[in-house]
Amino acid sequence: MKINAKTKLCIIIGDPVGHSLSPSMHNACYVALGIDDQFVYTAANVKVENVKDVIKAMRVMGFRGLTCTIPHKIEVIKYLDGIDPIAQKISAVNTVVNDGGVLKGYNTDWLGVVTPLEKVTDLKDKRVAIIGAGGAARAMAYGCVARKSKVTIFNRTPEKARDLAREIGGDCIGCSMENIDEAIGDFDIILNATSLGMGKNVGLSPISKSKIKSHQIVFDAVYVPYETQLLLDAGSVGATVIHGTEMLLHQGIAQFELYTGQKAPEEVMRKALNDQLSKAV
Ligand code: NAP
Numbered sequence: 175m176k177i178n179a180k181t182k183l184c185i186i187i188g189d190p191v192g193h194s195l196s197p198s199m200h201n202a203c204y205v206a207l208g209i210d211d212q213f214v215y216t217a218a219n220v221k222v223e224n225v226k227d228v229i230k231a232m233r234v235m236g237f238r239g240l241t242c243t244i245p246h247k248i249e250v251i252k253y254l255d256g257i258d259p260i261a262q263k264i265s266a267v268n269t270v271v272n273d274g275g276v277l278k279g280y281n282t283d284w285l286g287v288v289t290p291l292e293k294v295t296d297l298k299d300k301r302v303a304i305i306g307a308g309g310a311a312r313a314m315a316y317g318c319v320a321r322k323s324k325v326t327i328f329n330r331t332p333e334k335a336r337d338l339a340r341e342i343g344g345d346c347i348g349c350s351m352e353n354i355d356e357a358i359g360d361f362d363i364i365l366n367a368t369s370l371g372m373g374k375n376v377g378l379s380p381i382s383k384s385k386i387k388s389h390q391i392v393f394d395a396v397y398v399p400y401e402t403q404l405l406l407d408a409g410s411v412g413a414t415v416i417h418g419t420e421m422l423l424h425q426g427i428a429q430f431e432l433y434t435g436q437k438a439p440e441e442v443m444r445k446a447l448n449d450q451l452s453k454a455v
Contacts, residue, residue, distance in 0.1 A: 176211035184213060184239035184433050187220040187228055187246055195450045196241055199426050202446035206439050213238065213434060222249050229253040232272055239433040240270040247309065254279045264316045265341070266309060269429045280432055283313035286425030287393070288321060290416050291363065294391060297321035303358060305351065305380045306367030307334040310395040310421075312342075314365050319344035323363070328354050328380075330368070355385045364408075366394045371402035379403040388412035395421055400451065423447055 186196045200215035220228055225246050232240055242250050247266040251257060254270060256278040261267050267279035291297060300323045304314045307329035315338060318325050325346040329335035335348030358364060358381050370378045371394060381404070386392065392408035397418030401409075409415045423444055430438035 177214050178211055181211060181214050182238035183235075184215040184241070185237060186215070186217045186241035186243060187225070188217075188243035189219055189221055189245060191217045191219045191243065193454065194243065195422065195447050196243075196426060198446045198450045199423075199443045200430060200433075203430055203438050203442050204434075206442040207434075207436060209434065209436070215239075220246070222246060225249045226253055229270075229277065232270070232277065233275060236272065236275075238272055239429075240272075241429060242268050242270065244309070251279060253277075260284065260316070260320075263342075264312055266312060268425065269432055271432050280429075281313065282425040282428035282432070283310070283421075284317035284320070285428040286421035286423070287314045287365070288317040289424040289427075290420035291391065291393065292321075294414055294416070295363070297323045297363075299324065300362040301360060302326070302363045302365065303328060303354075303361040304365045304367055305329070305354065305370075306395075307331070307338045307348065308367065311365075311367035312338060314367055314395075315339070315342045315346055318363075318365075319346050326357075326361070328357075351380065354380065355382050358385050359387060361390065363391045363393070366392075366396065366402075366404055369396065371404055372396045372398055377403050379407055381407075383407035383411065386411050386413055390414070391416065393421075394418050397422055398451070398454070419444075419447055419451065 197215045204210040204213045254277045258280045261281035264281045269280040302318045302323045302325045304327045327335040327348040328351045332350035339346040339348035370380045391414040393416035394402045395418050396402050405415050427438040
């Protein structure tokens with residue numbers, strides 16, 4: 175172990191947080207780059223009413239980085255010294271960097287969406303369907319509109335889809351999920367940001383298999399299970415499939431670079447993520 179008195183601390187807070195893959199992903203990269211004497215990454219379960227105290231501790235103890243997961247991404251904003259304009263637009267911070275006592279908030283979740291998509295397509299003018307209007311959908315909508323896609327947000331509660339579309343602006347509209355099967359064929363890209371497919375909803379999909387076309391790209395934010403029903407269906411009709419783990423990976427890569435100032439070794443982080451996931455399942 176190379177940890178010493180100069181090692182800087184990065185920490186993820188959430189409630190719950192015990193399932194988080196971030197410590198394994200970041201620590202594996204510190205070791206691979208030989209900077210595990212400079213950085214160490216751990217996790218803490220924190221109740222929302224205690225986020226303020228975590229920020230105070232970050233200032234007093236000089237933590238380098240703070241990752242915020244559910245439910246802290248909005249709460250943390252009011253305690254920071256500054257917020258990056260993109261995080262401001264998304265209205266959520268998942269990454270806080272401490273630069274000599276100045277705490278600035280960023281959002282890297284949108285890069286977790288855009289980076290894997292741009293490995294397979296150019297997003298400009300693409301017709302994108304986002305299913306869901308919660309936190310993950312917010313990052314998806316921002317990222318796709320920023321890349322000049324034409325976005326439709328479908329949500330079980332249509333008002334939330336419309337509110338999100340209005341907030342994001344650009345070429346973005348919101349509507350109900352009710353007739354999604356009839357509409358979905360018109361899109362180039364389908365992004366699932368609902369919890370359909372995970373937990374008690376394993377085996378469920380937001381759209382019927384018969385409506386998915388082989389030319390479409392289908393990306394599911396859900397990463398447990400790795401193969402959701404939506405992705406199994408999309409793969410079986412020949413559509414291009416992107417797994418939820420890619421979103422987790424690419425938000426982490428962007429975050430690693432903010433914390434360390436170094437480029438993250440993508441394959442090392444991917445392996446750490448997959449190893450942890452396979453142990454968890
Ligand atoms: P959230 O803010 O709670 O939003 C949940 C969304 O799912 C809402 O739009 C909700 O609709 C919809 N929904 C829930 N149950 C539904 C059902 N039975 N039928 C139809 N719609 C339903 O959650 P989130 O943070 O956006 O997370 C959404 C999913 O993305 C989760 O599965 C999460 O694990 C995943 N995620 C993955 C990553 C990653 O890195 N891969 C990152 C973030 C999130 P209403 O508005 O009508 O309630």
